[in-house]
Amino acid sequence: MAAFKELVFSGVQPTGNLHLGNYLGAIKRFVEMQARDAQCLYCVVDMHAITLWQDPEALRGQIREVTAAFLAAGIDPKKSIVFNQSQVPQHAELAWIFNCVARLGWLNRMTQFKDKAGKDRENASIGLYDYPVLMAADILAYRATHVPVGEDQKQHLELTRDIAQKFNTDFGDSIRAHGHGDGFFPLTEPLIGGPAARVMSLRDGSKKMSKSDPSDNSRINLTDDSDLIAQKVRKAKTDPDALPSETEGLKGRPEADNLVGIFAALSETTREAVLQQYGGAQFSAFKGALVDLAVEKLAPINAEMKRLSADPAHIDAVLADGAERAEAIAAPTLDAVKDIVGFVRRGPRLSAVG
Numbered sequence: 222m223a224a225f226k227e228l229v230f231s232g233v234q235p236t237g238n239l240h241l242g243n244y245l246g247a248i249k250r251f252v253e254m255q256a257r258d259a260q261c262l263y264c265v266v267d268m269h270a271i272t273l274w275q276d277p278e279a280l281r282g283q284i285r286e287v288t289a290a291f292l293a294a295g296i297d298p299k300k301s302i303v304f305n306q307s308q309v310p311q312h313a314e315l316a317w318i319f320n321c322v323a324r325l326g327w328l329n330r331m332t333q334f335k336d337k338a339g340k341d342r343e344n345a346s347i348g349l350y351d352y353p354v355l356m357a358a359d360i361l362a363y364r365a366t367h368v369p370v371g372e373d374q375k376q377h378l379e380l381t382r383d384i385a386q387k388f389n390t391d392f393g394d395s396i397r398a399h400g401h402g403d404g405f406f407p408l409t410e411p412l413i414g415g416p417a418a419r420v421m422s423l424r425d426g427s428k429k430m431s432k433s434d435p436s437d438n439s440r441i442n443l444t445d446d447s448d449l450i451a452q453k454v455r456k457a458k459t460d461p462d463a464l465p466s467e468t469e470g471l472k473g474r475p476e477a478d479n480l481v482g483i484f485a486a487l488s489e490t491t492r493e494a495v496l497q498q499y500g501g502a503q504f505s506a507f508k509g510a511l512v513d514l515a516v517e518k519l520a521p522i523n524a525e526m527k528r529l530s531a532d533p534a535h536i537d538a539v540l541a542d543g544a545e546r547a548e549a550i551a552a553p554t555l556d557a558v559k560d561i562v563g564f565v566r567r568g569p570r571l572s573a574v575g
């Protein structure tokens with residue numbers, strides 16, 4: 222592998238209905254990362270998906286659909302490594318070792334588990350509880366330095382750092398004895414931000430845009446065609462005032478803030494720049510401009526996803542190639558981890574970790 226300065230890793234769950242929040246908060250940013258001096262790995266996290274029950278046939282389709290969205294949005298599978306998690310066994314292997322490093326007390330603090338498990342915690346899967354440990358394994362199997370994620374994943378990234386740190390100290394002597402210096406795992410940096418780090422519902426500016434919202438008008442799906450996109454933007458909730466000319470004026474106006482944030486992210490500028498242009502405008506005029514922009518940016522992605530979805534064999538070939546290249550990075554990491562932990566293993570398979 223060529224020597225890159227950074228290693229970027231991120232994952233998206235194949236749980237159906239990719240929407241504008243997934244695109245602006247994650248996938249679009251993955252595309253931008255490709256311009257950095259970095260090896261980028263983008264993973265469809267199917268093992269995370271089954272922490273909640275998934276219909277098998279639907280899951281298979283959703284894995285291919287997320288892959289198609291990655292490619293349609295501009296992730297280059299030659300440059301970046303695009304794959305699905307379950308094809309690379311090192312994720313699960315490392316997760317087990319991390320299960321023995323992470324503490325119950327740490328997992329008990331995870332707010333996403335509390336949200337997803339709801340009231341009936343006793344009936345949640347153990348996988349749902351362990352989800353953040355598998356996520357740490359995803360990241361650290363590649364010793365990733367940077368992880369672009371949405372705001373809601375911040376706590377999981379902190380846990381990943383805690384696991385890396387505890388592994389580095391618990392096994393410090395062994396890590397040094399095996400020639401890895403003072404730390405084996407990096408303390409991975411989350412990359413959170415941009416104007417659309419949190420895209421909110423089009424019907425309620427205080428709720429996140431979500432695939433599980435009962436109202437389809439609350440979100441723009443990546444599978445929506447131009448007419449539907451236009452209709453949903455026009456129906457989006459607003460308030461009666463004109464747009465302010467400074468971001469200060471968006472305070473206490475969540476719907477206005479959300480639409481301005483979406484406009485800024487789609488046009489790759491800032492809220493400030495958008496308000497310089499549209500300050501004083503009525504929503505009817507601003508929504509017209511937002512419809513044009515959203516259709517211009519999203520319709521080609523939609524069309525390309527449709528084209529790719531007609532050829533699942535091509536998608537599967539991309540995933541197989543990505544899995545092979547991912548495993549070539551993760552396997553030597555796991556060999557080194559097994560040596561550090563004190564396991565006996567078969568001889569060196571692949572080149573040693575530097």
Ligand code: TRP
Pocket residue numbers: 230231232233234266269355356359360368369370374377
């Ligand atoms: N938990 C992430 C989400 O729901 C998905 C994910 C799984 C992920 N493994 C990851 C993101 C590793 C970044 C890095 O958005």
